[in-house]
Amino acid sequence: MKIYRNPMKIYLILAFFAVLSYSANLRTECSACKPETSKLISAVKAGFPVTFSSVWRSDHDAYRLDEVRVSGEPKANVGAWCSAVLDTNQWIQVSSLEPKYWTGVTTQGRSDPYDCKQWVKKYTVKYTLDGENWYLADDGKVFNGNSDETTKVTNEFCEPIYARTIRICPQEWNEHISMRFEAYFMNDTLWPKWLELDIYN
Numbered sequence: 001m002k003i004y005r006n007p008m009k010i011y012l013i014l015a016f017f018a019v020l021s022y023s024a025n026l027r028t029e030c031s032a033c034k035p036e037t038s039k040l041i042s043a044v045k046a047g048f049p050v051t052f053s054s055v056w057r058s059d060h061d062a063y064r065l066d067e068v069r070v071s072g073e074p075k076a077n078v079g080a081w082c083s084a085v086l087d088t089n090q091w092i093q094v095s096s097l098e099p100k101y102w103t104g105v106t107t108q109g110r111s112d113p114y115d116c117k118q119w120v121k122k123y124t125v126k127y128t129l130d131g132e133n134w135y136l137a138d139d140g141k142v143f144n145g146n147s148d149e150t151t152k153v154t155n156e157f158c159e160p161i162y163a164r165t166i167r168i169c170p171q172e173w174n175e176h177i178s179m180r181f182e183a184y185f186m187n188d189t190l191w192p193k194w195l196e197l198d199i200y201n
Helices: 007-023
Strands: 040-042 050-052 092-108 119-128 134-136 153-174 178-186
Touching (some): 153 178
Antiparallel strands (some): 040 178
């Protein structure tokens, strides 16, 4: 049987989890201490399931960043998810089987040979743990999206969001609701280094 011989290390670990519990119930300003990009997982790129409210046509679902879907029609390659309806009830989302700490999203407009000027200019983000109760990220903040077809725009949340699904809800768009996107969550192994200390020494 092991005996804890270093009460200071135990105290630090308990203090760490106390801070986590406190921050979960207190909204704070955006922190300058962001996770390193290399330690974030790109959910869409990694193949996590993506669903949407509607789609213009079956070949108008190229939702990954920089993706262009080859269409059956000449010169009709489509680089975007394009909604079938133009209203603020449209959405696109990515989900994980287990809850994750999500840190932000990146959006991009539509790319195709017809030079369509289509992109989402503003959007909100919703999230859920159970698929039934939805909440607005950052107290309902309207995020600034894109202003052209190809530039990628990243928005980070003020603090990581614990959820299974992250949903982007377009609020304003140019010509049509068309976008490509990515959502990021923290690697499960992302822990403060001092938690790796041997508490039994």
